[in-house]
Each structure stands twice: as structure tokens, then as C-alpha cells.
Amino acid sequence: MKYNLILSAAALCVSTVAYGQTAVITAANDPALNPTNAEVFTPVPNVVTPAKTFGNAPSDAIVLFNGKNLDEWVSTKDQSPAKWKIAGDALTVDKSTGDIRTKRDFGSFQLHIEWKVPADITGEGQSRGNSGIFLSSRYEIQVLDTYNNDNKTYVNGMAGSIYREAIPLVNPAKKAGEWNAYDIAYTAPQFNEDGTLKTAARVTIFFNGVMVQNNEAIEGATATDTKHVYAKHGPAPIVLQSHGDKSAPISFRNIWIRE
Numbered sequence: 596m597k598y599n600l601i602l603s604a605a606a607l608c609v610s611t612v613a614y615g616q617t618a619v620i621t622a623a624n625d626p627a628l629n630p631t632n633a634e635v636f637t638p639v640p641n642v643v644t645p646a647k648t649f650g651n652a653p654s655d656a657i658v659l660f661n662g663k664n665l666d667e668w669v670s671t672k673d674q675s676p677a678k679w680k681i682a683g684d685a686l687t688v689d690k691s692t693g694d695i696r697t698k699r700d701f702g703s704f705q706l707h708i709e710w711k712v713p714a715d716i717t718g719e720g721q722s723r724g725n726s727g728i729f730l731s732s733r734y735e736i737q738v739l740d741t742y743n744n745d746n747k748t749y750v751n752g753m754a755g756s757i758y759r760e761a762i763p764l765v766n767p768a769k770k771a772g773e774w775n776a777y778d779i780a781y782t783a784p785q786f787n788e789d790g791t792l793k794t795a796a797r798v799t800i801f802f803n804g805v806m807v808q809n810n811e812a813i814e815g816a817t818a819t820d821t822k823h824v825y826a827k828h829g830p831a832p833i834v835l836q837s838h839g840d841k842s843a844p845i846s847f848r849n850i851w852i853r854e
């Protein structure tokens with residue numbers, strides 16, 4: 596079809612030259628105007644079976660935690676088996692053993708992770724159900740009890756924030772004792788050969804199904820001051836934070852990732 600069109604267009608062009616007339620551009624002589632040429636048939640996308648229930652892992656996900664074991668995780672400080680506590684389908688932070696990280700490295704990904712602040716949470720500000728999810732081991736998406744904006748803290752440190760950078764667009768947090776979900780689409784940063792930044796990391800976050808970060812550029816590695824800088828890196832683990840405050844530890848469940 597396309598070949599014939601090109602031939603006829605070429606023939607028309609020749610006749611136009613021969614008779615010195617101006618051709619009218621139509622779908623018959625310009626392949627770009629033919630709708631058929633706008634239909635692409637390869638490559639065919641892979642079929643993925645969606646989960647029956649929202650939030651459960653689709654068929655091509657790597658399940659990082661489903662309540663059974665911590666086989667995908669190690670302790671960040673010494674790479675020994677992760678020691679956080681599993682009860683039912685939930686994984687609870689053990690503040691005595693520190694952060695945990697995935698055994699695997701990831702570049703860009705889609706991550707689903709659910710978290711719950713205990714109903715009897717105490718403390719205030721950043722000392723009330725604090726944890727976090729570090730993308731590429733460096734860029735923290737904050738976890739904190741900020742339900743109903745009741746717990747006053749800096750807004751770029753609320754749940755759903757890129758910590759100390761980007762304020763969530765809205766606050767759809769559930770109250771302590773209820774499960775929250777983050778669905779995070781993360782594009783890893785790219786670096787030049789000399790280590791300088793080529794393109795910043797970007798992140799989109801749905802918090803309980805509500806967009807709170809929209810393709811937001813990350814400024815650099817999370818730090819307590821305002822100077823967040825990039826240092827060249829490749830694929831890296833995801834880290835879950837064991838925060839040192841005195842409030843009761845939070846829990847995670849249903850963690851899966853699609854590279």
C-alpha cells in the first residue's frame with residue numbers, strides 16, 4: 596500500500612514537472628496525509644495480566660514483600676539478612692537493627708508500597724511515625740503521620756513529599772492505624788562520563804490513588820540541609836528507613852516493583 600502510494604506520488608511529481616503545473620497535495624500524492632500510514636503494527640506490546648484487586652502485583656512485577664519472608668532484603672549497615680519483624684502480611688520496622696535495603700539494584704521503575712502508622716502513635720513533627728523510601732538509595736520519599744494536617748511539620752517533610760524538596764500537591768493521608776499506599780513512577784538520573792549530571796531524576800507519586808507529585812525533578816541526594824547534590828551512580832537498591840525517633844515503629848506490606 597505504502598509502496599504504491601509512493602510510486603503514484605512519484606509519478607504525479609514527474610508529470611507535474613513535465614507539464615509545468617503545480618500539484619495539489621492530497622492523500623493520494625502525499626503519504627503523510629494518508630491515515631493508513633499513521634497506523635503502526637509492530638512492536639506488539641507484551642500482554643500483562645492486571646491484578647484482580649487494586650494494589651496487588653501484576654504478572655510482570657518483582658514481588659519484594661508479600662508477608663512470607665524477607666528474602667529480597669538485607670540490613671543496610673552490614674548486608675546481613677534483614678531482621679525487621681513479620682506479622683501476618685505486615686513488615687514492621689525494628690529500630691534496633693536499622694535500615695533495610697533490597698538485594699537487587701534498580702534503575703528506573705514503578706514501585707507499589709503500602710505503609711501504616713500504628714494507631715497508638717505518639718510524638719510530634721518529624722518524630723511521629725517517621726520512615727521513608729529511598730529511591731536509588733539516595734532520594735527519600737517521606738513516610739510520616741501527617742493525617743488531616745494535624746501533625747504540624749514543614750510541608751516539604753510531610754508524607755508524600757520528596758523530603759526537604761517538594762511539597763505534596765494535596766494530602767490524602769489516612770489516619771494512624773489505617774493502611775496507605777504509594778505508587779511511585781521513578782526515572783533514574785543520567786550522568787555524563789565526567790560525573791556531572793546529564794538529566795535529573797524524576798518522580799510521579801500517587802498517594803492512596805491521588806497524585807501528589809507530578810513528574811517532579813529531584814534536586815539531588817536527600818540531605819538535612821537545603822543543598823541536595825548529585826553524585827554519579829548507576830542502578831541501586833531501594834532503602835526503607837528505620838528512623839531514630841522514639842515513636843512506635845511503622846509497618847509496610849505489599850511491596851512490588853516493575854523495572
Ligand code: MG
Pocket residue numbers: 725726727735737738836838
Ligand atoms: Mg523519613
